[in-house]
Amino acid sequence: MKRYLYLWHRWLGIAVCLFMAMWFFSGMVMLYVGYPKLTPREHLAHLPALPLTDCCAAPLQAGASWPDGLTLSSIAGQPVYLLPRPDQAPVVLDARSAQPLGPVDARQALAAAAQFAPAASAELQALIDEDAWTHSRGLDAHRPLYRIALHDAERRLIYVSSQTGAVVRDASGTERVWNWVGTWIHWLYPLRGNALQPIWSDTVIWLSLIATLMALLGMVLGVLRWRRRPYRNGSHSPYSGWARWHHVTGLVAGALLVGWIFSGLMSMNPWGIFSQRAALDVAAFSGAPAAPQTGTQSLLRQFQANGWRPVELQWRQVAGRYWVTARSADGEQRVLDAHNGQPVAQLPVELLHGAIAAMAPARQVQFDWLSEYDFYYYPRAEHSMLGHLPKPLPVLRARFDDGRWVEVDPATGALLSQSTPARRVSRVLFALLHSWDWLPLLQRRPLWDIWMVGFSLGGLLISISGAVLGWRRLRRRDRRRGRLARSGRAAGQRVYTG
Template identity: 25%
Template sequence: MFTILLKLHRYLGILLSSVIALWCASGIVMMYQQYPTLTDNEKVSSLTTLDFTNCCVDLETLNLDYDGDYIEIEMLSGNPIMRFSSFYDEFTVSLVDGTFINEINNEQALSVVTNYLYNNNINFNISNITSELINSDQWTIYGTSVRKPPYARYEINNKEKTHLYVSLITGELAQVTDRRERIFATLGPVIHWIYPKAIRDNPSLWSKIIISLTILSSFLCFFGIYIGIKKIKLISGVNINRCKNINYIHHISGLFLGVLLLCWIISGLLSINPFGVLEGRSFHQEYYLNSESGLSMGNISMLIESLNDKGIPEKAVKIYASKVNNTPYAISISGNLEKDRLDIVSLEKSDLAIEDLKIVGANLRDDAGIIEQGWLSEGDSYYYSHHNDRPFPTYKIEYSDGEIIYLNNLTAKINLIIDSNRKLYRWLFAGVHRFDFFKEVRKRPFWDIIMLSIQLSLLLFAFTGLILGFKSLRNIIKRLVRKIFKFNQR
């Protein structure tokens, strides 16, 4: 039995040692370069200051049979537009003539690009900008909230080799990357997640590859740990020559790092929730109740009338409007992401009342009592900034069944929902894989020192396995060649 396990470990090592080494190396890169993701700052950088000179059409003529959840008013190619969103539909309409915008032309898309370049002080020559029509590429399969292809991909051809993507359906900026970001994202998350577009375009194939590689790698580690324990011997002295032996180094280091590597691989597998093992319950009802605010065309017309009469807030590039507990409100967003919550009639500042948040929390879960609620100004065990930034403060509501809902401090929209399975996912994946168990550990550079020590140790250990794997493969090839040579001599 031991001999069989030894052979299995050796052959699995030949197949998987390079995969594990790449996982370790790309994990180090991912500490400092995530997958390119469109940020709120990049979104507003593509907008210009709101101008109602040519505004506005009578919105009552749209004759909608339903209310909306929220609207966003912004500029597109010099004209004000409104983006309307409800549970049933999404559309964009011109506030100049009331026409629906179902697609945009190259001139409009290019204006989004130049706005971004001007607002970010990026040098460019308009004649050097080239464009290409795409449905998706490596940097739009993930990292963008604008899932409205086709996209126009604009290559700025500047020193940074900036690429910008604009949806030709909505006219929204969908993605921004530069050469450095693309290179390190390829060396990091693309390799680590096995995320080449050709594979990721087939979710079933991608999932099977991830599950197969991680399960086989787990067996490789488990067999190695078992073999290491069975073969361990107490050594009375240090033999320098023996320590130079790669087998010996791999064996001794494996006793300490093998368990860590096994935990890391299994936690990585859990990140994709294989076979639904950590799948939480559906929160469809909560999101539905939280999204259908009942914003009517009458509310929207009242807001636009107020903006025309009293003037647009200074430096505003976007106006967001929705309802909380049947009370409409607006949020003015400036180019540097400053946000002011406003009354839609007076346009005076109107902070979200804590009583409104309590009502929202009770309505979202009328089947469970609230045991504790209040403002959260810094991260806790489940809602925190690390790989992704979370907005603070947030309103935290804990229910009697252990579930937690975090609400946005301006809109009362759901920021995050946590149930028992999502709690497990947080500890078994994020805790183990990213080593962010506590806020003290997450602080940098303390986290960097810990993670680099672990990652470099695992990388060196994986590298010894890679060397042994190549040696075993070379020996197998040599034996095979000798057998073929002897057979031909007969």
């Protein structure tokens, strides 16, 4: 039986050790440089202040209900309303006339680039469906995309939605260079956006599964081969050279290696094991459709009364009432009641409780106020996978008796997240084991960096030494076959000539 364990470990290692070395190296790059994205902070920083004069008409007819999430922003330097639609790009209305804007052409895409970076010259490269920096499914509603090169110090590429004309992604030269050896190879993106797209997910899943099995076998064999009493060579390991490095490092960092490879598998939600049940009723949280009583022009005057200049307004409906969140270019936000134009520091608690309870009226709900981060609610660095998502404090968490949770920002009424027991298990098996999202580490950097980089180097050494041993094994196998073939030919020749 032990012999078969060795054989399985050896040949699985020969198959995937190079992939594992690639994953550990690229993972270390990803600790500090993430896949390109346009973060909310970057989005706001490139918007002009909303004009106080000659703006803005009501986006819909008098008395009509306004869609939840309606936004007043700017595209190509002009104020526009963005009317959200599920699974589609928002409808764009001219904010001055409330008329829909026409199709987006190359000229408008360049105008959007001029708003984004007015000091840089812009070059339209192509209209593309997908490229190396736009694999994110969140961009699907905006495809095809205008790719524009900015001739600035950062050598940025920006991508403009052909549906709305807004900039939806930027990728600096530094991000692109590091991503070739970071996210792009870590997630096997060479298989994305081409004829190999249908096999991408299954390839990542099965490679991760094979690597997990191989690492587990290695842990078992490593323990079996370690002796308390030294071998004849004076070491507790029977090996030397690369084999000893592989054995000893595997014993030290092997458990984390198994955890990292397995959690990488979990990140793919293999076979839908973390798929959520029916989501909570978001429409019930919003309440019956209504129309705000205060016009946009009055709201802008209210926000700008003390010289404060918002760049974006967003209407959010909670329990049948509209609340308007205004944000400035530096990310500062203020909230007004859209029905009376009065500023609020926080939405009424009773209103929030009622809106949340309406999402699942047949269920009991427990409310908790979080004034500090915990295991399930915490911020990450902006470049990380979900680091761009806002994590304000305090936050209201509601726990339904069927295990579903919802978290709401009481300052704006925004639904920040929903989760199920399965998704919280995923938080442990992926976020905790893969990136060590554990507050005692995250809040004590560089302790987190030392932990992640140190053990990543251990995993890299295990993988590289395994690849070297596998290469040597294959070379010995080829040489042995060559000797046997030569012996066979020589024996045949002697018989023939004799």
